[in-house]
Amino acid sequence: MTGADAVADGQGAVRLLDRTRTAVNPQLRSTVETLPGSMRRVAMYHFGWEHADGTPAAEHPGKAIRPALVLAATRALGAEEAGAVKAAAAVELAHNFTLLHDDIVDEDVTRRHRPTAWTVFGVPDALIAGDAMSALALRMLAEDPHPASAAASARLAACIIELCAGQQADCAFERRAPREVSLDECLAMATAKTGALLGASCAIGALYAGAGDEEVAAMDAFGREAGLAFQLIDDLIGIWGDPERTGKPAGADLVAHKKSLPVVAALASGTPAGDELAELYARPVLDEAAVRAAADAVERAGGRDWAQGQAAERMGRAVEHLAQAVPDPAAAGDMLALAEFVTRRTR
């Protein structure tokens, strides 16, 4: 199933992701297995392929959105996806390097329902394993004999720098008072942290299809805008929850005092509700009633409507960029299905 069917169905994306994991995971895993010594152990654990003691584990795979975008972009531009499997694996490896280091920096203790690698192996080993995974991702591309591999390697390296900038900005925001972070800064951070790698995935897929500069740029813009739409919707779910999902409880981001996009929009609204929210965010602990009051204040300050409107606008722009890169709607169907999936409009 491809094209418009996949979008209408929504199951299309799930099948695309399954297919991607089947195509990419053997390459990804065999590459990770080349890492020397305990770096291999840390990486195999992080990917969910091994337990902490090195025994085989049932896979808890990531969703494989990024490699799916690489392969779908290659197909959408008329090339065989088989030629881009290494590139897809490299992108997923780079993504997981950033997760491994983000968990250290953010001191997060859980990832994919398991203890994070640094809590199991210690910061030094997790840090060093992440360094090696980053270099391995870029090496995979640089060594790939495909004619687009050097350009793809440069693009992925540039994207890693942008991901670092996004993560650094995120950390810096945490240390600032809520109203010291502007909405523009917040949008720029979300673009760097979430949009950049989705954009690079689409761009690398396009490069592997032999696309020209304009198509590659349009593919990158599609991924970036879809990524920002995803972040906006994720932030909405972090406040109001998702009736169709049990993963993230309503209010979780408010309890954590997260400076998410709807929150920052509300704080910047200049409304009395924005002031109420600022007062609530100044409290060190928010009880259940305060969380409800904060969610209500975000809504009355216009943060919810703004985020929903922005998400729709970003998706609209994403679709326009996609049509520019891939004028045939049937050929663009898989890309669109994946974008709809990441923004959780379908499942």
Next chain:
Amino acid sequence: MTGADAVADGQGAVRLLDRTRTAVNPQLRSTVETLPGSMRRVAMYHFGWEHADGTPAAEHPGKAIRPALVLAATRALGAEEAGAVKAAAAVELAHNFTLLHDDIVDEDVTRRHRPTAWTVFGVPDALIAGDAMSALALRMLAEDPHPASAAASARLAACIIELCAGQQADCAFERRAPREVSLDECLAMATAKTGALLGASCAIGALYAGAGDEEVAAMDAFGREAGLAFQLIDDLIGIWGDPERTGKPAGADLVAHKKSLPVVAALASGTPAGDELAELYARPVLDEAAVRAAADAVERAGGRDWAQGQAAERMGRAVEHLAQAVPDPAAAGDMLALAEFVTRRTR
């Protein structure tokens, strides 16, 4: 001055390093300045170009051994060094990424007579800046239009993985009892941690000169063997000091209970002096008399002679590999002068 003169003089290497800094630093600095936000700040501080507050600093440059090897290898194989300046800068950037992360992992508080970056900017910002520097080094090579750039990028990425493996092994050794670390493991660790990047520097210079696989491999082997000779001599200085240098006090490595190569060789000697050393290393603190006794035990156990012999043997092998890659001694002179310099036989 080139060739045999430089070796005889010893000042030749100093001049080569000065010339390298003049040729490479503008490229290196302008690339580092492209890093976004506070990652730029951290990197500029680490390189000694800025104070912690972002004001310009008098340079405390690294010795630039690695970029000097890149350029010397390119020249030795008959190409213009100007074409390899970006590659030389990329290697120095990669080297500094590893220093930045090593300081975090080893919790070192001083580097080049200044507080280390993580003590100034915190672990998160230093970690993220290092990630970006690694990607930037590989990006510089991948984006370089030189025909050898993709191969050089792949080689540098592979080398970064090996450096990570070396650093990880070093950390693991620290956690083990002195006699649980074998001499072979210790040599393999030193090769990965010190030899790999000196080898890659020579190999990348050769690639940029359009050399064939055999010359590239011989250049890599030259750098690796010279790197190991350097490490052995550095380890000797860490125990007995260097009458011609004031930098490292005699006994410093013994005070720190370092499992350096002469120490591990002595512990593995099966001699009574090796047992004496093991007894001394089991003490949590070594006073001045104990340090003298430990140095004496390493010597009587044969650790000093072994290390001196190994260093000479490694340098001999290095020279053989160099002659294979560059049969004309005059053309090989600068490479040899640099190798002699790093092993501190001349200054």
